[in-house]
Amino acid sequence: MKNKRVLTRQQKKQLLYEKFHSLRFTVWLYFSIFMISILVLMWVSFVFSLERTYRVTKTRTILDTAQYIVNEWNNDRFTTEQLDKIAHDNDMCVLIQDSYFRTMYSYDIMAKNCLIHGTQGFFNLPSLRSAVFNSENGIYYTELENPRFNNNTLMFAMLIGTKEEPKGYVYLNTSLEPLDSTTEILRSQMVQITLAVLIIGAGVSYFLSKLIATPIVRIKRSAEKMGQGDYNVNFNGRGYTETERLADTLNYASGEISKVDTLRKDIIANVSHDLRTPLTMVKAYAEMVRDLSGDNPEKRNEHVGIIIEESDRLAALVNDILDLSKLENKTAELNISEFCLKDKLEDVMTRYTLLSEQQGYKFYLSAPAEITVKADIIKIEQVLYNLINNAVNYSGDSREIYVMQLVRGRKVRICVTDTGKGIEKELMPLIFDRYYRAEKHKREVIGTGLGLSIVKQILIRHGFEFGVQSEQGTGSTFWFEMDIVSETIPESEIEVVD
Ligand code: ADP
Numbered sequence: 001m002k003n004k005r006v007l008t009r010q011q012k013k014q015l016l017y018e019k020f021h022s023l024r025f026t027v028w029l030y031f032s033i034f035m036i037s038i039l040v041l042m043w044v045s046f047v048f049s050l051e052r053t054y055r056v057t058k059t060r061t062i063l064d065t066a067q068y069i070v071n072e073w074n075n076d077r078f079t080t081e082q083l084d085k086i087a088h089d090n091d092m093c094v095l096i097q098d099s100y101f102r103t104m105y106s107y108d109i110m111a112k113n114c115l116i117h118g119t120q121g122f123f124n125l126p127s128l129r130s131a132v133f134n135s136e137n138g139i140y141y142t143e144l145e146n147p148r149f150n151n152n153t154l155m156f157a158m159l160i161g162t163k164e165e166p167k168g169y170v171y172l173n174t175s176l177e178p179l180d181s182t183t184e185i186l187r188s189q190m191v192q193i194t195l196a197v198l199i200i201g202a203g204v205s206y207f208l209s210k211l212i213a214t215p216i217v218r219i220k221r222s223a224e225k226m227g228q229g230d231y232n233v234n235f236n237g238r239g240y241t242e243t244e245r246l247a248d249t250l251n252y253a254s255g256e257i258s259k260v261d262t263l264r265k266d267i268i269a270n271v272s273h274d275l276r277t278p279l280t281m282v283k284a285y286a287e288m289v290r291d292l293s294g295d296n297p298e299k300r301n302e303h304v305g306i307i308i309e310e311s312d313r314l315a316a317l318v319n320d321i322l323d324l325s326k327l328e329n330k331t332a333e334l335n336i337s338e339f340c341l342k343d344k345l346e347d348v349m350t351r352y353t354l355l356s357e358q359q360g361y362k363f364y365l366s367a368p369a370e371i372t373v374k375a376d377i378i379k380i381e382q383v384l385y386n387l388i389n390n391a392v393n394y395s396g397d398s399r400e401i402y403v404m405q406l407v408r409g410r411k412v413r414i415c416v417t418d419t420g421k422g423i424e425k426e427l428m429p430l431i432f433d434r435y436y437r438a439e440k441h442k443r444e445v446i447g448t449g450l451g452l453s454i455v456k457q458i459l460i461r462h463g464f465e466f467g468v469q470s471e472q473g474t475g476s477t478f479w480f481e482m483d484i485v486s487e488t489i490p491e492s493e494i495e496v497v498d
Pocket of ligand 1: 390391393394395418420421422423431432448449450451452453476
């Protein structure tokens with residue numbers, strides 16, 4: 001059985017709204033409006049200006065024809081057949097008289113109902129002739145009503161020869177109104193054209209609206225899929241430059257969102273793992289203190305010590321997550337100031353005295369020149385701690401850590417070197433990523449997996465270059481470079497030339 005979706009009234013309304021506001025419908029609507037406007041314009045001009053246009057055109061034709069007849073007559077080049085044709089083609093009555101008013105040529109299309117050949121005295125030729133003589137250039141024309149047909153006609157007369165030596169007269173009379181049959185033919189043609197334009201236009205506008213909207217509709221469908229969480233969707237904007245660019249941008253954005261999404265999932269997995277492990281330990285050791293070692297001070301101290309250690313680990317992890325998120329969101333403002341790098345390095349190194357005394361680590365600092373740099377001193381201190389802590393954690397059995405300050409032109413490079421087992425070449429580009437660990441969750445090594453990501457963010461925010469050089473079995477050197485503001489070379493380093 002077919003599962004029919006029952007829509008609520010609101011949903012139906014929404015669907016209808018979307019349909020009538022869709023790009024395809026809108027394009028189709030605009031095309032149709034355009035087409036109908038043209039048709040309306042055509043009809044308006046047909047109804048209102050047909051007569052006017054007809055009259056103007058006809059008058060111009062008659063004037064040209066009369067001029068032509070007179071020229072040809074003067075040159076004796078006319079034959080009756082030629083004149084018949086002209087009269088017939090232009091739908092007019094023609095009368096040519098010589099200077100003694102004898103008829104030389106006559107063409108009557110209205111069976112004596114025109115104003116020239118008419119027997120009912122519609123117009124008298126002598127008064128027309130005197131009008132010709134009185135005119136400036138021997139031409140006289142006027143609009144007159146033909147009472148027989150109740151229509152407007154153009155009455156035209158022209159002198160052949162000159163006023164001093166008249167050779168004859170040409171009279172023309174023609175209707176200035178289109179014949180009913182002509183109007184009817186035009187109207188029926190207009191109806192046919194209108195119907196054809198409506199049918200073809202509807203089809204063409206439907207096709208065009210589809211053609212224009214298709215790439216956008218395709219992109220919309222892909223965007224809907226992406227909205228539902230499918231970030232591997234491909235946007236296809238083939239058709240126009242703009243939609244192609246839009247699709248490229250969306251493909252890039254979906255790729256980036258997909259990366260962020262994977263990262264988010266990784267982070268949640270890692271953070272929950274990293275939080276869960278110390279919490280499990282804290283719970284387990286707390287239970288042990290309660291049930292087993294509560295009365296045994298030695299065991300109890302050992303277990304409480306582990307609880308404290310794990311709590312520290314938790315606190316460090318939470319702090320690192322907060323620091324990193326602040327740096328990445330750019331909410332952590334940099335507090336830039338000038339300070340002496342040598343002093344800072346010495347200050348940091350003193351904090352490791354306990355470690356060197358208790359666990360036999362050896363720290364070497366080489367910072368001969370007093371160099372002033374410009375940076376956020378707290379953040380640079382954090383970079384140094386993270387790098388030195390890593391060197392301590394990964395220095396292996398040699399337990400030797402070297403911190404060096406090297407001047408390279410207008411820059412000073414700080415190197416933190418250990419003699420541990422180093423990092424594999426392929427892993428080097430990855431270790432600055434969040435939660436990347438070469439050896440997955442080695443519990444004996446203290447670390448949150450965020451240390452180098454924090455270093456990277458701080459150095460990027462400062463615009464300082466950084467990197468790592470490492471060889472397996474030999475050790476690693478992590479470095480970063482700062483701009484030198486000023487430099488004082490100690491006296492012992494200055495060579496005295498005699
Ligand atoms: P962690 O808390 O794991 O030390 P970091 O971001 O500081 O996190 O470092 C990421 C990874 O880079 C470490 O897990 C380790 O595999 C590698 N690493 C960092 N410093 C060193 C070093 N000095 N020697 C060898 N490996 C290192």
